[in-house]
Amino acid sequence: MTIMMDTGNRIAAKAAIMAKPEVVAAYPITPQTTLVEAIAEYVARGEYKGEYICVESEHSAMAACIGASAAGSRTFTATSSHGLLLMHEMLHWAALARLPVVMCNINRVIGPGWNIWVDENDSISQRDTGWIQFYCSSNQEIFDTVIQAFKLAEHEKVVLPVMVNLNAFILSHTSLPAEIPKQSTVDEFLGKYVAQWKLDIDNPTTFGNIIGPEYYVDVRRAMHEAQQHAKKLIPQIANEWKKSSGFYHGGLLEYYKCEGAEHIILSMGAMGAECKVAIDELQKAGQKVGLARVRVFRPFPVEEIITLGNQADLIVIDRNISIGSEGALFNETKAALYGESGAKATGFIAGLGGKDVTYKDIVTMYMKALTHKPREQQWYGMEG
Amino acid sequence: MKKYPVKTSLSYPKKGAMGKTGSWRVFKPIIDKKKCAKCLRCWIFCPEGSIRREKDNSISIDYDFCKGCGICANECSVKAIIMEREEAKKK
Numbered sequence: 234m235t236i237m238m239d240t241g242n243r244i245a246a247k248a249a250i251m252a253k254p255e256v257v258a259a260y261p262i263t264p265q266t267t268l269v270e271a272i273a274e275y276v277a278r279g280e281y282k283g284e285y286i287c288v289e290s291e292h293s294a295m296a297a298c299i300g301a302s303a304a305g306s307r308t309f310t311a312t313s314s315h316g317l318l319l320m321h322e323m324l325h326w327a328a329l330a331r332l333p334v335v336m337c338n339i340n341r342v343i344g345p346g347w348n349i350w351v352d353e354n355d356s357i358s359q360r361d362t363g364w365i366q367f368y369c370s371s372n373q374e375i376f377d378t379v380i381q382a383f384k385l386a387e388h389e390k391v392v393l394p395v396m397v398n399l400n401a402f403i404l405s406h407t408s409l410p411a412e413i414p415k416q417s418t419v420d421e422f423l424g425k426y427v428a429q430w431k432l433d434i435d436n437p438t439t440f441g442n443i444i445g446p447e448y449y450v451d452v453r454r455a456m457h458e459a460q461q462h463a464k465k466l467i468p469q470i471a472n473e474w475k476k477s478s479g480f481y482h483g484g485l486l487e488y489y490k491c492e493g494a495e496h497i498i499l500s501m502g503a504m505g506a507e508c509k510v511a512i513d514e515l516q517k518a519g520q521k522v523g524l525a526r527v528r529v530f531r532p533f534p535v536e537e538i539i540t541l542g543n544q545a546d547l548i549v550i551d552r553n554i555s556i557g558s559e560g561a562l563f564n565e566t567k568a569a570l571y572g573e574s575g576a577k578a579t580g581f582i583a584g585l586g587g588k589d590v591t592y593k594d595i596v597t598m599y600m601k602a603l604t605h606k607p608r609e610q611q612w613y614g615m616e617g
Numbered sequence: 618m619k620k621y622p623v624k625t626s627l628s629y630p631k632k633g634a635m636g637k638t639g640s641w642r643v644f645k646p647i648i649d650k651k652k653c654a655k656c657l658r659c660w661i662f663c664p665e666g667s668i669r670r671e672k673d674n675s676i677s678i679d680y681d682f683c684k685g686c687g688i689c690a691n692e693c694s695v696k697a698i699i700m701e702r703e704e705a706k707k708k
Contacts, residue, residue, distance in 0.1 A: 329625065329626070330625050330626070331623040331624075331625045389622060392623045429621065429622050429623050430621040430622070430623055430625070430627060437629070437630060438627050438628060438629055438630075439627065439628045439629075439630065439634070440626070440627055441626055442626050442627070442628045442634070442635070443626075443635060444626045444635075445635075445636055447636075448626075448636075451624050452624050452625055452626065455623070455624035455625075
């Protein structure tokens with residue numbers, strides 16, 4: 234085991250290379266660029282022996298991954314923001330074709346106005362594509378989640394693509410230490426990829442052929458069931474990795490000081506980590522508050538949120554907004570509670586456009602939330 | 618036949634891989650064997666290969682796959698094929 238002191242992007246690249254994908258296809262976009270540059274360095278040094286395809290767009294990057302995965306290869310790509318949006322059609326394709334592509338997405342603002350900082354609207358707008366979605370809060374978690382993502386995606390009961398999200402700059406360009414296990418640990422954990430189905434010239438099949446309504450329903454339902462399986466497998470795989478590497482960041486959620494809490498803050502990504510500092514401060518001041526950081530947004534951890542609702546009132550902080558509705562995490566949290574728990578759920582939209590959200594902001598939001606009406610969602614930190 | 622463990626859109630090349638596409642039909646071609654001149658124009662023009670040619674050149678239609686496009690009726694030089702609306706399926 235070695236300690237690597239590097240940025241989230243370069244640690245994600247390290248994890249991807251150690252998973253030994255046979256094909257990587259990617260197109261650079263800020264703030265993902267240094268991730269694919271790091272992979273190019275592994276190629277240049279001869280440390281990565283797979284096929285590295287420099288494509289002409291993100292749509293092509295995902296299309297190349299789909300082709301390679303359909304031919305039975307382990308595949309990896311990375312993108313961000315507008316790049317992810319350009320992939321949209323192919324994201325549906327990868328999931329409907331049941332191809333276990335693993336991708337890092339660096340959460341970045343969508344323009345206009347042009348802005349390269351963090352917000353989660355890019356990946357949240359892809360939540361219905363069938364991809365499993367993780368949100369990381371540290372560089373160590375990025376490394377561990379990328380490795381686990383391959384295991385999960387390729388599991389015979391899942392066979393779905395997985396998106397590992399990390400915040401622009403706050404993680405992608407910030408150096409933090411991460412412990413890197415031996416290559417043999419990763420090899421043993423992942424094993425060799427054996428495709429559940431693949432294109433084979435000796436046994437030709439039509440892939441993506443026309444299917445009538447009677448079978449199409451089956452395809453959709455099978456994807457939904459695969460996500461339900463993933464819900465059970467994510468904690469299992471996290472525990473397996475803990476045995477192999479010693480690292481654990483939670484299953485579907487990470488709980489922080491929730492014991493005895495009367496209020497629980499829900500958030501995702503690096504802001505979820507910032508919340509821990511706020512919780513420490515608030516508890517010191519005698520407040521009964523804990524944190525549940527949502528690591529996995531798809532599949533959505535409905536049962537776990539009901540359990541939280543049976544313990545405490547929930548305060549949801551979203552770094553995204555479904556325009557005309559609400560923050561996605563707030564919306565789905567309330568939907569999970571419906572008919573199951575009488576918890577008061579309130580929320581905030583905060584940190585859009587990369588606006589800094591510090592632990593002091595989170596403390597302020599908590600204090601404000603105490604007087605919120607149920608279902609109330611406020612915008613936090615507005616200039617005007 | 619080998620079955621894949623995941624449900625997605627895959628099919629092997631074989632007759633009827635897409636299912637019985639005849640169910641798409643709105644109009645059904647009916648051959649009047651007395652009028653038929655066995656010229657096989659319908660057999661040549663059918664885009665789906667749904668006209669069956671027998672040893673004596675007489676023809677029949679494979680309704681499992683005929684989609685009812687009506688090209689055979691249009692091309693028939695002796696007007697031996699008529700198109701009839703499919704009856705609504707009885708519930």
